[in-house]
Amino acid sequence: MTETETAFVPAFDDAASEGRKLAIICSKGNLDMAYPGLILANAALGEGVETHLFFTFWGFDMINKQTMADLKFSYLGNTAMHPPGMFGVSMPQGMAGMPGVTALTTKMMKRQIADLDVPEVPEFLDLIHGSGGHLWACRMSADMMKLHEEDLYDGVEGIISASDFIELTEGAQLLFI
Amino acid sequence: MPTTSINGQQVEVNEEGFLLDPSVWTEELGTELARLIGITMTDAHWAPIRFLREDHAVMGETPTLRRVTTQTGIPVKELFALFPGKPAKKMAYVAGLPKPKGCV
Numbered sequence: 405m406t407e408t409e410t411a412f413v414p415a416f417d418d419a420a421s422e423g424r425k426l427a428i429i430c431s432k433g434n435l436d437m438a439y440p441g442l443i444l445a446n447a448a449l450g451e452g453v454e455t456h457l458f459f460t461f462w463g464f465d466m467i468n469k470q471t472m473a474d475l476k477f478s479y480l481g482n483t484a485m486h487p488p489g490m491f492g493v494s495m496p497q498g499m500a501g502m503p504g505v506t507a508l509t510t511k512m513m514k515r516q517i518a519d520l521d522v523p524e525v526p527e528f529l530d531l532i533h534g535s536g537g538h539l540w541a542c543r544m545s546a547d548m549m550k551l552h553e554e555d556l557y558d559g560v561e562g563i564i565s566a567s568d569f570i571e572l573t574e575g576a577q578l579l580f581i
Numbered sequence: 582m583p584t585t586s587i588n589g590q591q592v593e594v595n596e597e598g599f600l601l602d603p604s605v606w607t608e609e610l611g612t613e614l615a616r617l618i619g620i621t622m623t624d625a626h627w628a629p630i631r632f633l634r635e636d637h638a639v640m641g642e643t644p645t646l647r648r649v650t651t652q653t654g655i656p657v658k659e660l661f662a663l664f665p666g667k668p669a670k671k672m673a674y675v676a677g678l679p680k681p682k683g684c685v
Contacts, residue, residue, distance in 0.1 A: 412585035413617045414598040414674055416667050443684055450646055452666035521648065522685045531647055531685075534657035 417452075425454045425576035427569070432581060433465030435475040435513055435525075441581045442466075442528045449535040456576065457532070458569045459560075460542035463581075464549060467541060467557040472525050477513045478506045488516065526557070533559035540564050588613040599679055603637065606677030615675045626663050626675075629655055633676040643673045645683040 426448045430441040441457060448455045465471040479485035480500035486493050499505055514524070523531065533539060541556055541563045553563060564572075582601060584593050588610060593601040600606060600614075611630060615622045622630075632653045636644045646669040650657045664671035673680045 410585075411587050411617055412583055412594055412598045414670070416618055416671060416674075446647075446685060450667060450669050520685075521683075523647070528685075531650075531657060534650075534661075535646075536658075536661060 423454075423575075424452075425456070425573060427456045427458065427573035427576040427578045429458045429460060429578070429580045430463035430466055431461050433462035433471070433475060435477040435510060437581065438463075438466050438475050438525055439517070439522075441579070442525070442532065443522075444579065445532050445537050446528070446535065449532065449537050454538075454576075455532075455536075456538040456540060456569070456573050458540045458542060460545050460566075464541065464545050464551070466525055467529070467539065467560055468549075468551065469555060469557065472529070472557060475525060476506050476510045479509060488512065529557050529559060540569055542566065542569075587617070595679070597680075599674055600677040603634075603677050606634075611675050611677060614677065618671060618674065620664065620671070620675065622675075625659075629653060629660060629663070629672055630676045633672055633678060637676070637678050642683075643676075643678045643681040645669060645681045645685060647685055648683070 426445070428441045428445055430438070432438065445455050445457055459467045465475060478500055479495060480497065483494070483497070485495050485500075487495065500509075517524075522528075529539065539557065539560045541553075541560050543563050543565045546552070546563045553560065556563075582593055582595060584591055585598070586592075590605075590610065592605055592610075595601055608627075612622050615626065620626065629649050632649060633644060636648070636652065644652070646657060646660060649655065649669075649672070650660060660668045660672070664675075670680045
């Protein structure tokens with residue numbers, strides 16, 4: 405066995421990333437706005453970053469057992485929307501409000517996400533929870549919506565106040581989505 | 582690209598230290614790569630590493646952490662315990678593969 409003290413090895417545990425923390429506030433309940441927070445949280449956890457997600461207002465739909473598997477996508481008010489792969493082709497805003505269109509656009513987006521082998525929201529939460537991510541629910545939102553811990557995704561560690569969240573994410577980098 | 586000596590074997594690595602040519606990899610080399618990052622290989626470690634090797638051979642790319650867990654049934658929590666901190670990258674390194682490119 406040769407001594408390999410000179411071997412060039414990747415710096416997996418470099419001091420610079422030691423103690424790095426990320427806080428993500430998820431405030432939206434649309435399908436397309438649920439993913440950025442989940443993807444970034446998963447990426448951060450994979451890099452060994454301590455990650456906390458705080459679900460508030462419409463973001464509660466991401467952890468509410470009744471809604472988390474059924475988020476929807478509408479392009480109403482989103483002028484950037486174009487049919488898949490057809491850049492520069494706009495879709496009439498008026499059409500977005502017609503009955504059945506949200507169901508159709510939701511189905512299309514879910515298919516595109518599944519094609520990339522990216523999980524649906526509940527399974528994504530399992531992945532983040534299993535990776536050691538911390539999930540927190542907003543106290544004021546829970547009170548407004550009359551929801552309790554048993555109504556929420558099982559991996560949610562607690563319903564906490566905004567100040568509790570600020571306290572436990574001291575020194576963290578923060579994302580508001 | 583730099584060359585480094587691992588277990589008495591000269592291997593080409595990229596700028597981060599990952600093996601450049603997956604075909605030079607052997608389980609013996611994998612054991613040594615693991616040791617260099619502070620991991621002692623056990624059967625539990627080998628299960629995902631062997632999957633990475635097989636999957637890379639078929640798919641042409643390194644599987645992401647989610648793919649490892651869904652395809653092998655090994656809970657993601659266990660992968661974090663076996664390869665602490667950065668399991669996807671550490672597994673790729675031990676398996677002599679490039680780090681995964683996929684986002685999820």
